[in-house]
Amino acid sequence: EILLAIESTCDETAAAVVTRDGRVLGECIATQEKLHERFGGVVPEIAARAHLERILPVIDTAMTQAGVQGEDLQAIAVADRPGLAGSLLVGVVAAKSLALAWQKPLVAINHLHAHLYACQLSQPSGESVYPAIGLIVSGGHTTLYLCEDPINLQYLGGTIDDAAGEAFDKVAAMLSLGFPGGVEVSRWATRGNAKAYDFPRSKLHDGSFDFSFSGLKTAVRYAIVGPGRQDFSSLELDDSTKADVCASFEAAVVDTLVGKSRKAIRQHGVKRLLIGGGVAANGRLRRDFAAAAEQDGFQLVIAPPELCTDNAVMGAIAWKQIDRGQFATLDLDITPGLQRGF
Numbered sequence: 001e002i003l004l005a006i007e008s009t010c011d012e013t014a015a016a017v018v019t020r021d022g023r024v025l026g027e028c029i030a031t032q033e034k035l036h037e038r039f040g041g042v043v044p045e046i047a048a049r050a051h052l053e054r055i056l057p058v059i060d061t062a063m064t065q066a067g068v069q070g071e072d073l074q075a076i077a078v079a080d081r082p083g084l085a086g087s088l089l090v091g092v093v094a095a096k097s098l099a100l101a102w103q104k105p106l107v108a109i110n111h112l113h114a115h116l117y118a119c120q121l122s123q124p125s126g127e128s129v130y131p132a133i134g135l136i137v138s139g140g141h142t143t144l145y146l147c148e149d150p151i152n153l154q155y156l157g158g159t160i161d162d163a164a165g166e167a168f169d170k171v172a173a174m175l176s177l178g179f180p181g182g183v184e185v186s187r188w189a190t191r192g193n194a195k196a197y198d199f200p201r202s203k204l205h206d207g208s209f210d211f212s213f214s215g216l217k218t219a220v221r222y223a224i225v226g227p228g229r230q231d232f233s234s235l236e237l238d239d240s241t242k243a244d245v246c247a248s249f250e251a252a253v254v255d256t257l258v259g260k261s262r263k264a265i266r267q268h269g270v271k272r273l274l275i276g277g278g279v280a281a282n283g284r285l286r287r288d289f290a291a292a293a294e295q296d297g298f299q300l301v302i303a304p305p306e307l308c309t310d311n312a313v314m315g316a317i318a319w320k321q322i323d324r325g326q327f328a329t330l331d332l333d334i335t336p337g338l339q340r341g342f
C-alpha cells in the first residue's frame with residue numbers, strides 16, 4: 001500500500017511516495033534557499049510563485065523514482081496547515097486536482113504533527129513512540145505538547161515571540177553568516193566558547209511551558225554592536241568573537257529548551273520525549289538532550305537529521321489518519337494560522 005504526500009507549507013516544495021510500513025519509494029525536495037537568501041528571510045510572494053513552478057515536476061520526480069502511477073496510490077496527502085497562505089495553497093490545489101483526476105481519497109495533514117511524526121520514522125522496529133512529550137523547534141514554532149498519539153496533541157506551551165529557528169536566522173543575519181542561518185550559526189558555534197557571553201535564559205524558571213527568544217536576540221545585538229545600531233553591514237568582527245557569540249547564543253537557546261522539556265516530562269509523568277523541526281538538527285541540542293535523558297531516565301527520540309527540516313516523508317502520518325477514516329473532501333481549504341498551537 002502506498003500514498004503520495006505533498007509538502008509546501010513554507011519554502012520547500014516536496015513530494016514523497018511512502019508505503020504503509022514506512023518505506024520511502026520516491027522523494028523529491030526543491031529548496032528555495034537561494035531565492036530568499038538576499039532578503040534574509042522567506043518572502044511569501046516569491047515562495048508561492050516558486051512552489052507553483054516546481055510542484056508538478058517535484059511530484060513527477062517522486063512518482064517516477066518510485067516507479068508508480070496515480071492508479072497505484074491508496075491516497076493523496078497534503079499539509080494544509082499551518083504555514084504561509086500562498087505556499088499552502090499551491091500544495092492543496094495540486095493535491096485536490098490529483099485526487100479528483102485519479103479518483104483517490106484526500107488526507108489533510110497538520111504540518112506540526114508531521115514534524116513530530118518524523119520521530120516515529122526513526123524507529124526501525126516500527127514500535128510506537130507515543131505517548132510522549134513532544135517538542136517542536138522549527139523556523140516558525142517552538143512548542144511543547146503532550147502527545148497521546150500522532151494526532152491527539154495537548155498544547156502545553158510555546159513561544160510568546162520569536163521561534164527558536166527564527167532567532168538562529170536573525171543572529172546569523174546580524175553576523176552576516178547567510179540564510180538560513182541555523183546551520184551557519186551552529187557551524188561557527190563549534191569553534192567558539194559557549195561561556196564567553198552570559199546571554200539570558202528567558203522564562204526558564206517562570207513556572208510555565210512558554211518560551212521567549214526576543215530578549216536573547218536583543219542581548220546578542222547589544223553584545224556585538226551596542227544599543228541603537230540598525231545597520232550591521234559594515235560591522236567588522238573577528239572570527240573568534242563571531243564564534244563565541246554563536247556558541248553562547250546556541251547554549252542559551254538549548255538550555256532553555258532542555259529546561260522546559262525536562263519540566264514537562266517530570267510534571268506529566270511521561271517518560272519519553274520527541275523532538276522535531278529544523279532546529280532539532282543542531283548538534284549541541286542533540287548532545288545536551290541526550291545528556292538530560294540519561295540523567296533523568298527518559299527515552300529521547302529526535303527526528304533523523306534529514307527529516308528535521310521540511311520534507312514530505314513525514315507526511316507518512318497520513319496512514320494514521322487513513323486508519324481512523326479521517327479523510328478530507330475536495331472543498332478542503334488552507335488554514336495558515338493556528339489557535340494556541342494547534
Ligand code: ATP
Binds near residue numbers: 115139164166169182
Ligand atoms: P514551521 O515548521 O514552524 O512552519 P519551517 O518549516 O520553516 O517552520 P523548519 O524547516 O522545520 O521550519 O526549520 C527551519 C529552521 O531550522 C530555520 O530557522 C533554520 O535556521 C533552522 N535550522 C536548520 N538547521 C539548524 C541547525 N543545525 N541548528 C539550528 N537551527 C537550524
Ligand code: MG
Binds near residue numbers: 010011012309310
Ligand atoms: Mg525551509
Ligand code: FE
Binds near residue numbers: 277310
Ligand atoms: Fe516546518
